Amino acid sequence: MTTPSLDTAAAVLAELVAAGMRHLVVAPGSRSAPLAYAAAAAHAAGALEVHVRVDERGAAFTALGIARATGRPAAVVTTSGTAVGNLLPAVMEADHAEVPLVVLSADRPPELRGTGANQTTRQPGLFGDHVRAAVDLLPEDDDVPARLAAALAALAGRGSGGPRPAGPVQLNVALRDPLHPAPEDGAVLADRARRLAARTVPAPDPGPRAVAAGPVDVPPPAARAARSVVVAGDGAGPAAARFAAACGLPLFAEPSSNARSGPHAVGAYRLLLDAPLGRRIERVLLVGRPTLSRPVGALLARADVATAAVQPGPVAWYDPGRRREHVLGSWSEAAAFTGRGTPGWASAWQRAGAAADEAVARLLAAEPPDRPTGPAVAAALWESCRRDGAVLVAGSSNPVRDLDLAARPGPASPLVVANRGLAGIDGTVATAAGVALGTGRPVRALVGDLTFLHDASSLLLGDGEREPDLQVVVLNDGGGGIFSTLEHGALGEQQEYRDVVERFFGTPHEARLDALCAGYGVPHRRADGLPGLAAALAAPVRGRSVLEVRVDRRELRALHARIRAAVAAADGAAP
DSSP states (O other): OOOHHHHHHHHHHHHHHHTTOOEEEEOOOSTTHHHHHHHHHHHHHTSOEEEEOSOHHHHHHHHHHHHHHHSSOEEEEEOSTHHHHTTHHHHHHHHHHTOOEEEEEEEOOGGGTTTTOTTOOOOTTTTGGGSSEEEEEOTTOOOHHHHHHHHHHHHTTOOTTOOOOOOOEEEEEEOOSOOSOOTTHHHHHHHHHHHHHHHOOOOOOOOSOOTTOSOOOOOOTTSOEEOEEEEEOBTOOHHHHHHHHHHTOOEEEOGGGTOOBSTTBOTTGGGTTTSHHHHTOOEEEEESBOOSOHHHHHHHHOTTSEEEEEOSSOOSSSOTTSSSSEEEOSHHHHHHHHOEEOTTHHHHHHHHHHHHHHHHHHHHHHSOTTSOOHHHHHHHHHHHHHHHOOEEEEOTTHHHHHHHHHOOOBSOOOOEEOOOSSOOSTTHHHHHHHHHHHHOSOEEEEEEHHHHHHTGGGGOOOTTOOOOOEEEEEEEOSSOGGGGGSHHHHHHTSTTTHHHHIIIIIOOOOOOHHHHHHHHTOOEEEEOHHHHHHHHHHSOOOSEEEEEEEOOGGGHHHHHHHHHHHHHHHHHHOO
16 A cells, blocks of 8 residues: 555554454544545445544444444544544543443644644543553554554453453554545555455344353352342343342342343332331342442441452452452352342342332322323333333433333343443433444433433434434433432522522523424424323334423422332331
8 A cells, every 4th residue: 555644544443343343433534534534445345334423522422332232342533633632521431331442543643743733732641541551553653463452452351461341442543644545545445445344254242241241150059048139230231130030139220230120120129228128138249330329329338238249350440449349259159148038038029129119100100191200201211112122221310210210120121221430411312322323223312401412413413324223312301300309409499599509400491402403303202291202102213313201300309209208108018
């Protein structure tokens, strides 16, 4: 190949494809043009699927969604300068959630750095310790495979120092002019891409990372009996449910654990932890990362409760020695820790959980149908995804907590994806689009209005781009509803703080989502109460659409108080 920058770009993409990458998201730019031309050739040959997005932050979260849902590396390509800085939120999320995200940042060659050249800054090391490795690939680095080998091993959680959490890497690629193909380069690029496609062996995606996947060990019948429970946090995987069932233990599974199924899963568990049954817990086995519930955090901190965590390998979401749980490396160790449930222990939780679920369902059903609530919408969305096989992407703040409260366990549960690494609201629409593109499955995303507005630009899709099958369900309460359920909500009921809480936490707005969607050319529908929601969810997800559901955050604090009272009454009446 006669143009060195294109040769470098093609060599980098070849190494990423060999590492398992199948999707690349490109944001436009001049310095990154060689990577774009090489990507276009790979796309045409079938070696890669390439997506183009005009906003770097949205591009990064699209790649994050693809990588999170498929379990394969996905890359985002940007030009130099502030474009690279826009990737930081997605890189931080990928760091804490152990997602194999690749940053391909184009850069100026060394002779232009530090000279005031346009769009030139200090890109090597820009992401600090949020990436597992960072490579500054210079134009004179002829052996691209050798230069990238360590970084690609770190991407997958491998390295000379032993196992470490998988996670993002930065490949900073310095490119010299010329940045466009010469007349003779097109055929060479195409031939190289065809050979790359011929070496690519199709294989099923491993899917979302499960913290402790694989077979589980069961304690022998003579094992010690204990009042143990299993807490399945984000990323725990179905093995947590199998273990709980095999050992006869109650299972408290967050929605994004993807373990919320089977006879031992307790739905509204967090409302039972302060009840007499919850106070009898002696041991807690943690699988995955708990992110949602203060009651679960309080349980894990109780001095009278022994705690352990199944972690076959290192994790990225906390520093070693900074948590209380005793770390177990296998399911056999976990079985020795929990023992079997004492006689009647699991059935007591099943009865209490069923009574709590019924109490929540009855209370929500008694609300005026023309005034839907967040938990009622979450329950409807959970059931619709269970019914039609759509992936459910849960937004942070109230939506994922509404699911945790109202999503009833069953014999099977929908696949749930959520950005729980740092639980930010940024990039959720793009993440959901990435999940749809990566899996090829329809996706329903449940988000709040502020989450939607924060990432509305990710609705934009250029001509000729593959359109994801994505329905974004927006719980629009005209502001930040989650704060009303926290201590700020109590202060907001006082005259002294009412205006302050509303302005700084409620952040009221009157944005018209229908007009916003129209500007992006995305169909918008407003559900008129729960009957309208049911009708909208009965239709299959085809292409992009937004379903807006108006809810009233002024009633949110009182609603949750009624739910707690209803569950307490049901628990007191349970035999």
